[in-house]
Amino acid sequence: MQVIAPVATRPSGAARPRTESWRRTSTLFIADTAAWIGGFLLAAWARFEFDLSSHVVPVLLGGLVAAVLYLAAATALRARRGRDPLGSLQEARSLAVTAAGTALVMLCAVVPLGERPVPASTPALGAAVALLLMLSVRAMYRHHQDRLLRPDANSARPVLLFGLGSAGRGLLRAMVSDPHGGYLPVGLLDDDPGKRQLRIDGVRMLGGRRDVVSAVEQTGASTVILSVSNADAELIGEVRTQTLRAGAQFKVVPPVRELVNHRISVADVRDVSIDDLLGRRHVVADLACDAGLAGRRVLVTGAGGSIGSELCRQIMRANPGELMMLDRDESALHSLQMSLSGRALLDGPELILADLRDGAGIARIFADRRPDVVFHAAALKHLTLLQRHPAEAVKTNVWGTLNVLEACRDVARFVNISTDKAANPVSVLGYSKRITERLTAHAAEAADGTFLSVRFGNVLSSRGSVVTAFRAQIEAGLPITVTHSEVTRYFMTVQEAVHLVLQAAEIGRDGEALVLDMGRPVSIDSVARQLAALSPGPAQIVYTGLRPGEKLHEDLFGEGEDDVRPLHPLISHVSVPVLDPREVVDLDPFAEPEKLIHQLAWLCGQPPRP
Numbered sequence: 001m002q003v004i005a006p007v008a009t010r011p012s013g014a015a016r017p018r019t020e021s022w023r024r025t026s027t028l029f030i031a032d033t034a035a036w037i038g039g040f041l042l043a044a045w046a047r048f049e050f051d052l053s054s055h056v057v058p059v060l061l062g063g064l065v066a067a068v069l070y071l072a073a074a075t076a077l078r079a080r081r082g083r084d085p086l087g088s089l090q091e092a093r094s095l096a097v098t099a100a101g102t103a104l105v106m107l108c109a110v111v112p113l114g115e116r117p118v119p120a121s122t123p124a125l126g127a128a129v130a131l132l133l134m135l136s137v138r139a140m141y142r143h144h145q146d147r148l149l150r151p152d153a154n155s156a157r158p159v160l161l162f163g164l165g166s167a168g169r170g171l172l173r174a175m176v177s178d179p180h181g182g183y184l185p186v187g188l189l190d191d192d193p194g195k196r197q198l199r200i201d202g203v204r205m206l207g208g209r210r211d212v213v214s215a216v217e218q219t220g221a222s223t224v225i226l227s228v229s230n231a232d233a234e235l236i237g238e239v240r241t242q243t244l245r246a247g248a249q250f251k252v253v254p255p256v257r258e259l260v261n262h263r264i265s266v267a268d269v270r271d272v273s274i275d276d277l278l279g280r281r282h283v284v285a286d287l288a289c290d291a292g293l294a295g296r297r298v299l300v301t302g303a304g305g306s307i308g309s310e311l312c313r314q315i316m317r318a319n320p321g322e323l324m325m326l327d328r329d330e331s332a333l334h335s336l337q338m339s340l341s342g343r344a345l346l347d348g349p350e351l352i353l354a355d356l357r358d359g360a361g362i363a364r365i366f367a368d369r370r371p372d373v374v375f376h377a378a379a380l381k382h383l384t385l386l387q388r389h390p391a392e393a394v395k396t397n398v399w400g401t402l403n404v405l406e407a408c409r410d411v412a413r414f415v416n417i418s419t420d421k422a423a424n425p426v427s428v429l430g431y432s433k434r435i436t437e438r439l440t441a442h443a444a445e446a447a448d449g450t451f452l453s454v455r456f457g458n459v460l461s462s463r464g465s466v467v468t469a470f471r472a473q474i475e476a477g478l479p480i481t482v483t484h485s486e487v488t489r490y491f492m493t494v495q496e497a498v499h500l501v502l503q504a505a506e507i508g509r510d511g512e513a514l515v516l517d518m519g520r521p522v523s524i525d526s527v528a529r530q531l532a533a534l535s536p537g538p539a540q541i542v543y544t545g546l547r548p549g550e551k552l553h554e555d556l557f558g559e560g561e562d563d564v565r566p567l568h569p570l571i572s573h574v575s576v577p578v579l580d581p582r583e584v585v586d587l588d589p590f591a592e593p594e595k596l597i598h599q600l601a602w603l604c605g606q607p608p609r610p
Contacts, residue, residue: 024086029071031137032130036070036102037063039130043122058117062106063126070102070130087142095134103127146201149177156184160221160248162209162239163228164190167253169200170264171227176201181266186219209235212242223249225269230255232519236276252276274467275460277530278491278522292506293318296412299371300325301356301404302378304332306462307417310498311375312336318502324369326352327378356400366407373413373505376404379433382464383421386428387549390596391589397432398439398584398600405443405451405581413505416440416453418513420490423455423558427549431600434558437513438579438604444511445578452508453576454501455515457490457554466524470531479540480528487546488521488553500571507567515556515563515572579603 040063044055077098084091106123110116159175161168168190175183188200191208198205206215212224224243226236236252243250252272253264298315302308303325309332312325327333333351338344352369354361356378379397380386386393401416408414418437421430437453444451460467466489473480492500496516504514525541532539546552557563561574583603588596 028137032071032074032134033064033067035130035133035137036067036126038133039063039128040066040118040122040126042129043125044118046125047119047121055118059122062110062118062122066102066106066123066126066130069105070098073098073101087138087145091138092135095131095138099127099131099134146176149179151175151179151181151184153184156182157223158186158219158221159183159223159225160187160189160206160212160215160219161185161203161225161227162189162212163226163231164188164192164195164198164200164205165228167229167264168227171225171253171266171269172201172203174263174265176203178266183223183225183266183269186221187215189215189224209239209242212239213246216243216246216248221248223251226250226252226272229253229264231276233276233278233522236272240272240277272534274527274531274534275493278460278467278527293320293373293502295319295321296372297322297370298324298373298375299352299366299369300375300377301327302376302417303327304329304336305377306459306465306494307497307501308375308377309336309339310494311377311501312340314495314498314502315375316340323350324352324371325350326354326365328353328355356403357395359399359403359406362403363407371411373415374404374408374411375415375417375501375505376401377417378404379417379436381419381429383427383429383549384547386432387547387597388593390428390593390600393428393432394584394587394589394596394600397429398435398587401436402439402581402584405439408443408449408451409447410449411447412449414440414443414449414451415501415504415508416451417501418453418455420455420457420515420554420556421551422513423555423561425558425601425604426551428597428600429549431597431604434604435579435584435600437576439581439584441511441576442578442580450508450510452504452511453513454504454508455513455556455574456492456497456500457518457556458492459494459497460491462494467527467531470528474531474535474539477537479542480532481542481544482525482528483544483546483550484552485525485543486552487524487550489524490518490554490556491522492516492518503568503571507571509573511576511578513574513576515574517570517572518556521553 037060040059044059048055074094077094084094103123103126106127107120110118110123111120161172164172168188172185172188175181175185185201185203187206188198188203189207189209189211190205195205206218215221216224224239224246226239228235231252240250250272251269253268254270293315298320300308300311300315300323303312304327308325308327312323315323325333325336330346330353333353334344334346337346337348337351352365354365356362378400380392405414416436418433419429421427422434422437425431425434437455440451440453458465462468470480500514500516508514528541532541557572557574563572564574565572567573587599591599
């Protein structure tokens with residue numbers, strides 16, 4: 001006969017939390033009962049001048065009755081509204097309300113009696129003492145639970161948090177409540193004098209940006225985390241310099257635009273990038289982002305490029321009626337569709353494969369699809385290459401834009417993407433983009449819709465940008481080539497640039513160019529040196545000299561243009577003289593390059609019509 005030995009069973013995963021919940025509830029039941037009895041005893045003891053010898057029993061009974069009333073009211077309230085988190089502010093408010101109600105009922109029961117079992121002051125004072133004791137028990141429980149959630153000091157990395165705004169407080173809370181997060185806050189830093197001597201979640205404030213070195217030495221922190229989600233480049237650079245001087249690692253939290261859809265967490269902490277060190281993060285953050293695109297048919301030319309693809313991403317968030325993405329690069333369209341939808345079958349009507357140089361084809365597309373709003377981002381943009389091949393700039397940048405403008409006679413809004421090189425141009429790229437601004441201004445006079453341009457500087461980490469080129473040279477182990485040690489450029493993040501473009505569609509006026517306040521120009525030599533410092537190995541910098549068409553310093557405004565900001569303190573509105581399209585139709589792309597460049601320069605300098 002087979003004998004089966006009994007096997008001891010453990011509580012299941014679902015039963016274990018129920019057991020713990022029952023144990024916690026029972027403990028609180030006993031603690032609350034003791035708090036009311038103790039509160040009544042202390043209140044009566046004080047009332048009878050510390051002599052309770054003849055009143056102990058009535059007072060004990062009174063405290064027990066109050067405890068029963070309180071527990072009954074608390075149970076009913078919990079059944080009706082649900083249980084508040086233990087030790088939370090919401091629970092403290094519920095405790096206070098229930099205790100006050102219990103005290104009022106007891107007072108109403110005791111006062112009318114001729115021979116009172118307890119003094120009339122005991123219910124009120126006893127309730128206050130009981131509330132204090134109940135809150136103390138919950139505070140100790142909450143403190144114990146919080147200590148259990150803190151990372152182990154023996155295995156976690158000690159860190160300093162710089163910045164105690166909403167992002168800093170959120171990150172601090174995330175760190176002290178994540179035992180597996182790997183970071184243990186040992187100190188706080190902030191430049192706000194009003195936050196001096198603060199102590200939050202057991203972590204002390206140790207000073208501001210000038211105290212980074214001493215704070216690292218005092219706490220033994222191995223890392224400083226800049227927890228300011230809208231920090232500018234100057235703050236990031238200064239805190240980073242102080243951190244590296246102290247021998248600690250430097251990390252940052254993402255910019256605020258990357259945190260809009262989720263709470264900050266330990267996983268968001270990352271190494272600093274060149275975008276952080278150079279890019280300003282929030283200059284247009286207070287403007288609306290939908291640009292009136294909801295429900296409208298929107299077409300983007302050059303949709304596969306850096307600006308065009310980000311335009312498509314931000315337009316999608318505005319819930320357009322239809323988004324049409326036009327480009328001549330099929331691979332770029334493939335990548336764009338993959339980034340937007342996670343699939344790239346290339347079979348949807350939203351993708352349009354076309355070339356701006358095909359005027360008849362562009363006209364048919366616009367006639368068939370009838371867009372309401374057009375963002376024109378397609379262009380050739382490499383200055384040096386266009387300087388050698390000006391005919392290509394004529395065919396794509398000038399004539400291609402003219403083809404689009406002629407097809408856009410019935411659109412409500414047209415936004416031409418320009419560049420700061422169009423201000424006082426000296427290169428083929430600058431000439432061609434200035435001509436597109438003037439052609440757009442002419443279309444504003446000839447058509448019923450609103451036609452305008454947007455002018456901004458270099459886009460960080462876009463395809464072909466100086467930052468991308470420097471990174472490629474570092475990865476290949478090659479010297480970083482800088483044209484001149486004193487050359488400067490304006491930089492923007494691609495998100496910031498596209499945000500401006502979308503705002504232009506909303507606040508821009510007919511025929512003008514909008515220019516964003518891009519702060520101070522950045523030294524390219526500084527960019528190269530900072531990238532070299534971020535590289536894992538040594539990097540050499542070589543100066544090659546300015547190339548034809550390059551400026552030492554870029555301009556935001558051309559000669560005769562005024563910096564006028566009527567609608568927003570960070571966006572300038574510039575008047576643009578019109579240029580008759582007949583002036584550019586006769587350009588000869590087969591002419592000698594020098595002659596063609598001269599013609600382009602002449603078209604840019606042509607005075608406006610009277």
